[in-house]
Amino acid sequence: MILLKVDFNPVAEFTDFVHHPYLKLPLGMDVNKAVVYMWMAAALATIATLVIVRRGLRLRPDGAQTTAEIVYDMCETQIARAGLPEQGMRIWFPYVATLFVFIWAMNLIGFIPLPLGDRYFHLFGLRIREFQIYAATANLSVTLALTLVTFFATHIEGIRYNGPIAYFKSWMPSGLPAVRPFTPLSIAKGGLIGLIAVIEILSQLVRIVSLSFRLFFNLLAGHLVIAVFLGLASLLGTYFILPVGIPMGVALYLLECTLIAGLQAFIFATLSAIYIGGAIHPDH
Amino acid sequence: MALQGNVHDSARALELGLATGLGAIGPGIGVGFIFGKTIEAVGRQPELRGQLTGLMWLGFALTEAIVFYALGMAFVAYAIA
Secondary structure, three states, X not given: OXXXXXXXXXXXXXXXXXXXXXXXOHHHOOEOXXXXXXXXXXXXXXXXXXXXXXXXXXXXXXXXXXXXXXHHHHHHHHHHHXXXXXXXHHHHHHHHHHHHHHHHHHHHHOOOOEOOOOOEEEEOOEEEEXXXXXXXXXXXXXXXXXXXXXXXHHHHHHHHHHOHHHHHHOOOOOOOXXXXXXXXXXXXXXXXXXXHHHHHHHHHHHHHHHHHHHXXXXXXXXXXXXXXXXXXXXXXXXXXHHHHHHHHHHHXXXXXXXXXXXXXXXXXXXXXXXXXXXXHOOOO | OOOOOOHHHHHHHHXXXXXXXXXXXXXXXXXXXXXXXXXXXXXHOHHHHHHHHHHHHHHHXXXXXXXXXXXXXXXXXXXXX
């Protein structure tokens, strides 16, 4: 039986890069793998859009222009109109559309194997970095930063449009009983209202966790599962598993990059729009 | 009979598998419900297909995220155990 002598640890690809930055800078602002992936995504999103728009939009669009128009139309009708009221569209439509395109670009770049790994292999005497798939969004710092932008935007816009008192009052559900005539029953009801207030404040904070964890773990788990199935032979130390591992890995890869990459960007942008729209126009 | 071998590491591996697997049951049922109900709704009112599909993907992603909470906690327990 042939044993593979490869030291392969799928989890390490998502954790160890922090200790091997390409460029060490003070205050922990190292340039590491996640940063490079984010720069590439930002460059792809801006340059592709700029090139398509700047070379002239035509009345009879070609393929690239059609694609850009479909993406723009989806950002407007499906994402922004799903949550934002009319008076918030001018400021926050660009934000949610940017979120969608940026996250989508980050997710898609993550599925191209690039020579940015921490370890090296040798080919014809050349020392080449390992090819890896890694997405900037498979890093909690990236998704948490994006989530915090949405979080602060939500509450600042809510206070700006409604005033602080009306805005924080709008967190409470409508139809709560009055506490004013102080009887034992109404004081008990007041205690329940305090409990509801705590739950509502918690639900606002849980949004940070749910929004950032959803994107982070979707991409992390997706990449891990692909890596585990493609590397199953080396993890188990036998070649006989290859006919199972490789097709499963390829199938999961196709599912992730066609469906999940776009869907998660769509969900993140839609939920941002719904949160911001809900703060501008509280309906209860 | 006393357990032999690396009990600590095997318990960690079991924990990771069990936590993720049990956490996947609920979201699995939920995702099935969402797609099934959408198919049913499109069957009743095919003209609403566009709107229903958007809602379906939103519900799908919200439900699917629950399995990742289980996975995240499993990883945390795996790391600190």
